[in-house]
Amino acid sequence: xxxxxxxxxxxxxxxxxxxxxxxxxxxxxxxxxxxxxxxxxxxxxxxxxxxxxxxxxxxxxxxxxxxxxxxxxxxxxxxxxxxxxxxxxxxxxxxxxxxxxxxxxxxxxxxxxxxxxxxxxxxxxxxxxxxxxxxxxxxxxxxxxxxxxxxxxxxxxxxxxxxxxxxxxxxxxxxxxxxxxxxxxxxxxxxxxxxxxxxxxxxxxxxxxxxxxxxxxxxxxxxxxxxxxxxxxxxxxxxxxxxxxxxx
Amino acid sequence: xxxxxxxxxxxxxxxxxxxxxxxxxxxxxxxxxxxxxxxxxxxxxxxxxxxxxxxxxxxxxxxxxxxxxxxxxxxxxxxxxxxxxxxxxxxxxxxxxxxxxxxxxxxxxxxxxxxxxxxxxxxxxxxxxxxxxxxxxxxxxxxxxxxxxxxxxxxxxxxxxxxxxxxxxxxxxxxxxxxxxxxxxxxxxxxxxxxxxxxxxxxxxxxxxxxxxxxxxxxxxxxxxxxxxxxxxxxxxxxxxxxxxxxxxxxxxxxx
Numbered sequence: 001x002x003x004x005x006x007x008x009x010x011x012x013x014x015x016x017x018x019x020x021x022x023x024x025x026x027x028x029x030x031x032x033x034x035x036x037x038x039x040x041x042x043x044x045x046x047x048x049x050x051x052x053x054x055x056x057x058x059x060x061x062x063x064x065x066x067x068x069x070x071x072x073x074x075x076x077x078x079x080x081x082x083x084x085x086x087x088x089x090x091x092x093x094x095x096x097x098x099x100x101x102x103x104x105x106x107x108x109x110x111x112x113x114x115x116x117x118x119x120x121x122x123x124x125x126x127x128x129x130x131x132x133x134x135x136x137x138x139x140x141x142x143x144x145x146x147x148x149x150x151x152x153x154x155x156x157x158x159x160x161x162x163x164x165x166x167x168x169x170x171x172x173x174x175x176x177x178x179x180x181x182x183x184x185x186x187x188x189x190x191x192x193x194x195x196x197x198x199x200x201x202x203x204x205x206x207x208x209x210x211x212x213x214x215x216x217x218x219x220x221x222x223x224x225x226x227x228x229x230x231x232x233x234x235x236x237x238x239x240x241x242x243x244x245x246x247x248x
Numbered sequence: 249x250x251x252x253x254x255x256x257x258x259x260x261x262x263x264x265x266x267x268x269x270x271x272x273x274x275x276x277x278x279x280x281x282x283x284x285x286x287x288x289x290x291x292x293x294x295x296x297x298x299x300x301x302x303x304x305x306x307x308x309x310x311x312x313x314x315x316x317x318x319x320x321x322x323x324x325x326x327x328x329x330x331x332x333x334x335x336x337x338x339x340x341x342x343x344x345x346x347x348x349x350x351x352x353x354x355x356x357x358x359x360x361x362x363x364x365x366x367x368x369x370x371x372x373x374x375x376x377x378x379x380x381x382x383x384x385x386x387x388x389x390x391x392x393x394x395x396x397x398x399x400x401x402x403x404x405x406x407x408x409x410x411x412x413x414x415x416x417x418x419x420x421x422x423x424x425x426x427x428x429x430x431x432x433x434x435x436x437x438x439x440x441x442x443x444x445x446x447x448x449x450x451x452x453x454x455x456x457x458x459x460x461x462x463x464x465x466x467x468x469x470x471x472x473x474x475x476x477x478x479x480x481x482x483x484x485x486x487x488x489x490x491x492x493x494x495x496x497x498x499x500x501x502x503x504x
Contacts, residue, residue, distance in 0.1 A: 048381045074383040081381075088378035091369070102382045 001026040001158070001190055002047065007056035008214075009042055016042045018214030019056070024158075029184055029191040031201040033236065034211035035245070040194035041085075043211065044160055047192070048082055049073050078106055081151030081159040085166055087143035089135040089150070095122070096131035099150045106154070121149040124186070125179060141172045145179065152187065161193040165200050177203045198237055202226065210236065212245065266487075270465050273387070277395050277461070280388035290393040298359045298394075298460075299401035303408065309354050310409035313346055314338055314416030322425050334425075335432040336439035338417030343440060344503075347410040348402075348448045349496055352455035355405060356488045360463040363394055364484035367467025368477035376468070391464045398460025399453060406452035410445065447503045454499065455492045462488040 002024040009017040016039040024030045034040045045051040047058060049065065058065040060076060068076065089098045097104075099121055100114040109117070118131065125145040135143060144164060151159050164180065165173035177200045184191050184204075195201060201208050202222045209219040210233050218225070218233045228234060235243030321337040367390060370376050379386045414436075421427045466484035470476045 045377075050377055050380055070385075074385075077381060077383040082378070084374045084378055086373055088374040090375055090378075091373075092366075102384075105382065105384050 001061065002192075003059040004043075004047075005057050005059065007043070007046060007058065008054045009039075009046065009051065010054055015214055017046075017053070017056075020211070020214065020216055022209055022216050022219070024190065024192055025207065026157075026190050027188050028206035029180070029193065029204050030207045030209065031205040032192070032194045032209050032211055032216075033198070033201050034194075034196060035236070036196055038211050039214060040196075040211055041162060044082075044162055044192070044194050047160060048077065048080060078102075078154060079157045081154065081156035083144065083147045083151045083159065083161045083164060085163045087135075087147030089138075089143055089146060091135055093135075094131065095127075095133050095135070095138070095146050098135065098146060099153055101150065102154045117153060118149070121153050122146070124152070124183060125149045140167055141175070144168070144176060148179065148183065152183065152189070155187070156189065158190045158192065161191065161195070163195055163197075164193060165195060165197045170199075173197060173200060174203075176200070180204050198239070212236075266465075269469070270461060273391065273465050273468070274395075274457075274461055276387045277391050277464075280385060280392050281396065283388065287389070287393070290389065291396050294393040294397035295401055297362075298355065298397040299404055302355045302358055302401070302405055305354050305358055306351050306405045306409050307412050309350050310342070310347065310412040311416040313350055313409075314342060314413030314418075315420045317341055317346070317413070318417035318420035318425070322421060322427070331425075331427055332431045332435050333439075334421045334427055335417070335434075335436035338421070339414055339436045339440045340444060342413035342417070343410050343444045343448045345448070345496075345500070347413060348406045348452040348455060349492065351405045351409040352402060352452060352459065352492045353489055355402060356455075356459040356463075356492065357485055359398075360459045360488050361481045361485050363460065363463035364467040364470075364481045365477055367464060368470035368480040371468065371470040372473050372477060386468070391468065394464050395457065395460045398456035400456070402452040402456025402459070403449045406449055410448065447499075450503070451496060451499050454495055458491045458495065459488045462491065 004020055004022040007017050007020040020043060022032070032040055032043065042051060046053055047065070053066055057067065063076065065073065065076065090101070093101070096115060096118050099118040103109055103114045103117060115131070122128065122130065125148050127142065127145050127149070130138070130142070135146070138146065161180070165176050168176060180191065180193070181204050183189075193200070193204070202225070205222050207219060207221060208225045209216045211217075212232055218228060218230045220228070225233065225237065228237070231244050235245050317338045318334055322331060322334050325331055325333050325337070367376070370390070376386045376390070379389055418432060422429050422432050463484045466480040466487075470480040472479070
């Protein structure tokens, strides 16, 4: 569904992506694992057009995202949803206004229909009766859920997650993982998750890809990853400070 | 010497970058202003924030400025026996100069800093990125309503400042210092022309554009978390205030 081909990006002299090649399959959950600061967010920002690559391309179906004009790209973006690390809810809007925002901007639905869609999505992420609350009144976990409700409110074909469990306690992280699984199974949507949370990756992923030093160094199913003898991936999965991956 | 040249180069580079980015943002804002759909709700919301919520501070500033102008000009003009000119002195100073400049500076301090802070916070918490990913152009959604609000509300606030400033001057001149009411108003009507008021309003239009655009620019391109947001707010107020004063001089010299 999405093909990332030889993607390169540098900031000044610092190479972040150094030839990333990755295929994201339709209807699957793909988790891109990697250490903090390795360029996972930079990679996901390329997919949604927030960054432009120095070279390489990203294909979505047969369209080259990296070469599209703003207007055409916006049409593609309407088929995407994204959950940001901090949920990125609009502070000045209520929960209902946040979740209904894409519908208000891109459809002619009436206020009543938008509210109905908002309530349905909030219900899907396990939240009821919080429509009139402001983001500042929500816990971190609730913000993520509201962010997910907003990401799926347009029934997108692809949802991207930027570190969905960062800052959550282990129980809440597991609950987020369950939420990801439940919603993906129900909606049959393609999910792309970037994370350094191994438990999350092993639990939800149909496919795991590991990003290290600007390249995908390993990819496979959760089971293949568990059995891997790739020393770098092994070190990452085992959470060891010593090994081929140096701490810097 | 090398250090000095490097410093000079850095300053020049920053100046050119800021000027270019401001120009580009203005160009985009103009372009998206006329790109449908036009969301009037956002524009009215910003007009309310910039205009209505600045009324109190503008009324306070205008009134006391008019009062002190009357007091000072009375003391000066009395020496020449020209107390009858206090009315036109107050009215002309406020209409041509102090009304637009003081309203501009006060509203820049209040609304400009708030705009930079709000957009800066939206930037560092990825709310602006979220707009992009929801196929909503952030310049159109965030910058255009603020720039339009600045353009529309600064002149209106200047009219209020002019009015309350003259009332303040009248109260001090006529009620406190005992200048004849007929002389105070009559001489003002004799000397003040519509073109004086229009000149002041033209200035305020430019000040509104400067304040809103600079605030949006600094807010929109904020980096560096909470500290960056604070820096953006400060920088936007400083640069907008300086640009208001410089452009005021330039416009005054053309309008003289």
